[in-house]
Amino acid sequence: MAKAKFTARMIEEAGRGEYWDSDVTGFKVIVTRAGRKSFAIEGRLHGRKVKHTFSRVGTMTLEQARRRAKELLFEIVQGRDPAATALAARREWTLKELVREYKTGYFPSLRPATQQHYTDHFDRFILPEMGKRKVSDIAAADALRLFRSVETRCRRVDGEKVVRSGKTTANRVIATLSSLLSESVRLGLRTDNPCRAVRRNQESKRERYLSDDETARLLAACDASPHLVPANLIRLLVFTGARKGETLAAKWSEFDLAHGIWTKPSHHTKQNRTHTVPLSQAALALLRDMRQEAERAGAEEWLFPGARTGRRLVSPKRAVRRIFEQAALTSDVCLHTLRHSFAARVVSSGHGLHATGKLLGHTQAATTHRYAHLEHDTQRRALADSDQLLNAAVSVLISRT
Incomplete structure (x- = not known):
C-alpha cells in the first residue's frame, strides 16, 4: 500500500491497487483491475474497521475529495458510520437516481455507441415506465411488464403484414435494465436482479448477402x-x-x-x-x-x-x-x-x-x-474440379485403348 501526498498527476498515472494520502490519514484512492479509480476513506469505529467509497475520480477535484474525506472521517470520530448512512440513503433511490449514478460511474468504461444505445433505452422506455419507482421495489413482474410493453410499442403493421415485431428491441431494452440493476446489486441496493426471471425472445441471425x-x-x-x-x-x-x-x-x-x-x-x-x-x-x-x-x-x-x-x-x-x-x-x-x-x-x-x-x-x-x-x-467446387480432372484422365486412357 503506497503512501504519498496525492497530486492529480499521481492519481492519473496510478495503476491497480490502493494508495494512501500522507496529508489526510485514512484518505485513499482505489484503482480496480478494470482501471476504475475511486476516492475512499477508512477508519475504526468501536474497534471495527470502517470503509467507505464516496466518489469516482473525476467527478470532483482532488481538493474537494480531500475536504469530503475529512468530513467523513470526522463522522467516524463522532460515532457514525458514513458507509451505513450512505447505504440507507441509496436504498431510497428511485430508478432515475440510479440511472444518474450509473451514467457517472459506469458509462466511461463503455464505447460511445453503447452509451448512446443505453441512453436511448433509458429515455424512451425504462424511465417513462418506472423512473419514479424505488429501486428496491422493482419486481420480476415489473421487468416483464416493461418487456411486453416494448414489444407492443415497437411492433409495426403495414396493412395485414407485420413489418417489425419489436421482439429484438425488447431483448435489448431488458438487457439494459438488467445491467442497471446488476449495478444496484453491486451497490448494495438490492440482493437480486429481477430481469433474470424474464425469458428473452429467440432471435435469428440475418443471413442476407448481396449477390x-x-x-x-x-x-x-x-x-x-x-x-x-x-x-x-x-x-x-x-x-x-x-x-x-x-x-x-x-x-x-x-x-x-x-x-x-x-x-x-x-x-x-x-x-x-x-x-x-x-x-x-x-x-x-x-x-x-x-x-x-x-x-x-x-x-x-x-x-x-x-x-x-x-x-x-x-x-x-x-x-x-x-x-x-x-x-x-x-x-x-x-x-x-x-x-x-x-x-x-x-x-x-x-x-x-x-x-x-x-x-x-x-x-x-x-x-x-x-x-x-x-x-x-x-x-465442393474444389472437389468438382478434381472430379473433372480425373474424368479427363480416364477419357484419355480409354481413347488410347
Whole structure:
C-alpha cells in the first residue's frame, strides 16, 4: 500500500491497487483491475474497521475529495458510520437516481455507441415506465411488464403484414435494465436482479448477402448518386467489410495509405481492442480520391465530414436508402448487409474462416463460423474440379485403348 501526498498527476498515472494520502490519514484512492479509480476513506469505529467509497475520480477535484474525506472521517470520530448512512440513503433511490449514478460511474468504461444505445433505452422506455419507482421495489413482474410493453410499442403493421415485431428491441431494452440493476446489486441496493426471471425472445441471425449482380448495381448507383459522402461510405463498406460505426467515426490519422493499412483505435471497435487491417486496391484507390477531395475542401480530420464544420457524419439514412432504391435492392438490405456480403466474398473466394475473422475484427471464432457453409461451397467446387480432372484422365486412357 503506497503512501504519498496525492497530486492529480499521481492519481492519473496510478495503476491497480490502493494508495494512501500522507496529508489526510485514512484518505485513499482505489484503482480496480478494470482501471476504475475511486476516492475512499477508512477508519475504526468501536474497534471495527470502517470503509467507505464516496466518489469516482473525476467527478470532483482532488481538493474537494480531500475536504469530503475529512468530513467523513470526522463522522467516524463522532460515532457514525458514513458507509451505513450512505447505504440507507441509496436504498431510497428511485430508478432515475440510479440511472444518474450509473451514467457517472459506469458509462466511461463503455464505447460511445453503447452509451448512446443505453441512453436511448433509458429515455424512451425504462424511465417513462418506472423512473419514479424505488429501486428496491422493482419486481420480476415489473421487468416483464416493461418487456411486453416494448414489444407492443415497437411492433409495426403495414396493412395485414407485420413489418417489425419489436421482439429484438425488447431483448435489448431488458438487457439494459438488467445491467442497471446488476449495478444496484453491486451497490448494495438490492440482493437480486429481477430481469433474470424474464425469458428473452429467440432471435435469428440475418443471413442476407448481396449477390455479385446486386453489388455491381449498388456500386453503379453510388457512381450516379449526387450524395457523394454517403456514396463513398457505401463503397468503403463494400470494399472493407468494416462496421458502420467505426467507419463513420474514422479519422484520416488512422490510415497509412502508403502501406495500405487501417489502424482502428480501441475506442471505436466493438471488441475494445486496436484492430489493424490491410486495405484492398479498390479501397486504397477510393481513399486516395477521398483524401484529395478532403485536402481541397480543407476537411482533413474526419473521413466522412458532416454538414457542420468540425463534425463528422452521423447517420445518413435517407441518402443511403435512396442509393439502395436506385440499385433496386430489396428493403431487407441495410448497411450491415455489406459486412456480411464482404465476409461471404472472402470465404467463397477460397480463403479460410480464420483469415476472414481477422479482417472483420472478430475475437471469437464462433462469430465467424456463421460463414462456414460458404467454405463448404468452395470445397465442393474444389472437389468438382478434381472430379473433372480425373474424368479427363480416364477419357484419355480409354481413347488410347
